[in-house]
Amino acid sequence: MSLLLLWSVLLGWGALVVLGQQAAPTPLETYLNNYPSCATKCVIPTIDTLGHANTTLPEISSILCPDIPSRRQISDCLQTGCSYEDQVVAWPLQEVLCTRYPKDSKSAYIRNLTITMSLLASIFVLLRCYSRLYILRRFWGDDWIMLVAAVFMIVIAIALIWISTVGLGLHVWDVEAENIATIIKLYWIMRQFYIIVQVLLKVSILLFYLRVFPVRWMQISTWLIIAYMLLHGIAFFIPVIVQCRPIARLWDKRIDGSCIPLLDLLIPGAVFSILEDVVILILPIPCISKLNIGRGKKVSLVTLFSVGVIACFTSMLRLKSTIDTRDTLDETWESITSIAWSLVELTVATICVCLPSLKAILNHHMPRYFGSAKGSGYIGGVGVQRSVTVNVENGPGTEMRDPSRSQSHVREVEATVKGGVEAGRG
Template identity: 30%
Template sequence: MTESPYSVPNKGPTFMIVTGILCFIALVLVLYRLFNGWMMRKAIHKDDMLIAASMTVLIITTIVGDLANYYGFGRHKADIAKTGGSRVDALKYFWLFQVTYKLVLGLTKLSFLTFYLRIFPSKRFHMICYGTMVVILGGVIGFVFATIFQCLPVQGSWHKEIHSTCINNAWFRWWWAGYTTSTDIWICLLPMPLLARLQLDKVRKIGVMLMFALGLFVCITSIIRINALVQSVNTDDPTWGSWDALLWSAIEADCGIICACLPYLKHPLKQLVPRLFSTLTSRAQHSRPTYKLSAFSSSRGYHRHSAATDDWKNLPGPRGMGSQDPIAPNQIMMKTDISLKTEPMDSTEVPGRAV
């Protein structure tokens, strides 16, 4: 006689509730980001398309994770059959979850890097971003391929009764955890040296750096997942012992997309909390900051103002400080003091030559 899944210890419903809520929040933010991009900028950029692709795969990942829990994940293996579940199906969807989850993380990381390329004009920084993209693409493709073929035949990944040859799954999962956590931290810290060199007042500088540091929350979830991995790789009851790792993997994927979209909430937050933003603005205006693009300067000893598209700053145009050009809601208006100085262009000093 089949028992109710709720008559035994069952953590499956918790997974479905948590991941369902986070996936819904991520979907709303992605849709807002795309809507905001089209309405305000009349353009959908590459980073927007990558985050939309990541959201699509995340929806599939959430459904696959729910199916794994429906068939037995979150229950002890001894309780699965008597509660109408299937250990084989549960492990099959767990295997598929590992594949799609890695794709979500890879697409989200690429979205962050493509966003950096769009707003930072430094050529050296671009080269670092492109190098990081190669590491992300190569790593994700390699790990996805290894996940799919971790056992030969492939069915051995979820059907433990058939004869198969498998890699050391514990070591493989530790390698993946180290790779994804280290790249999360690297991508989060990558723009900080450029932001630290912007000569803004403290309020604005802290605000901009906090906006780019939102990715640290993804790093935190990744570290928590590593803690859950300790139990997962040492269990002989995978549907129960690996449940925490499954949950935190899903949370990590959700939070990555959420953090990638949070900077686009500046305008609606300004409308919801106008007093806070007006206070920050009034405090910032007292210092009349000078915005120097020292982080983007070339090696010839002078600064170039790039015309890169930038959602977070609105520098004055050729008409000077008196320009009355409208400022879009997702832009920050900054006053800029510009001065020219004379320097020699090479070892032969040329007096009076402006650079």
């Protein structure tokens, strides 16, 4: 009887020990008790796949923190499986676990690229201003438009540098929760100015066409394209502003409303931008081909106006990088490539718009090597003989109907490089 009682006591004690062991939470479970239940559902399965769910937190950190795919899996789960309120609470989870581990960062890269591209674009804008103010001694409409675009590019650069200091270039799970709204707001503002700069740069080159190609069909075509550019800019600018209704929902998901997926706006905008670049590139070629100048000068002119193909190429690369990141939830990291190509695109476009005016500086300071403006008209600095016959408006082999308009054209073209020459029409 006593033996039976002893066995009963031992079995009861063993059962209590087993139950106690099963009920005792693991260090990870104890840690996750501080976060919403949805966070537990995201973290535990991921750690289980690594085979370290029952170990200490330092051991879990040593396995999890260097494992970017696993951290991305947890981050994506939190963003898709938790309410916005729970996301805000759960967001520091990985930061606390991995606080001692280095963070992958592209912040310095995008910051340095922004500074470099801004300085490069500014140099060409300043050279253009020098050419106009001190050599030609006149500013035209396309120059003023270029200056406005340059100011807006500075705004973009400031916004990029700012958000690179608060999380752009980090994996989204390494961004502090309170900085996410700031990044979204600044990125939203930056996209608006990006559209404005794109439109202004293209309008600037089109106004330049109006000034140096006074042929009727070219004038009409150019004005129509300018009107289209303005309408296109408005058509994409407004949806970017009101991407979310109400707008504040863009950075505060606690507000009821709806949002248009950003890439549904960016991808069509990029496609249209590339098509516009192509049209602007080929637009002056018929006028240049009909000029009564040597083949070598025609090639030089076509080359000068076609350097914009580089900007078109960078636009294509930006579109590709945008499409490649279509499904990512790690936007602060994955969007860096697209942003970098956007910077390069705007810088190259600025250089292309300013390039025709730079020949004036070379002619003025180094006439021995680059020729003189005396006795010749110039389109952006490439020589065109004063006796040029513009056989574009009335067909091959015919003169322009208005001789005074032809002479005005020569003076206008000459004024793009020859200092002090009056550039009036009439």
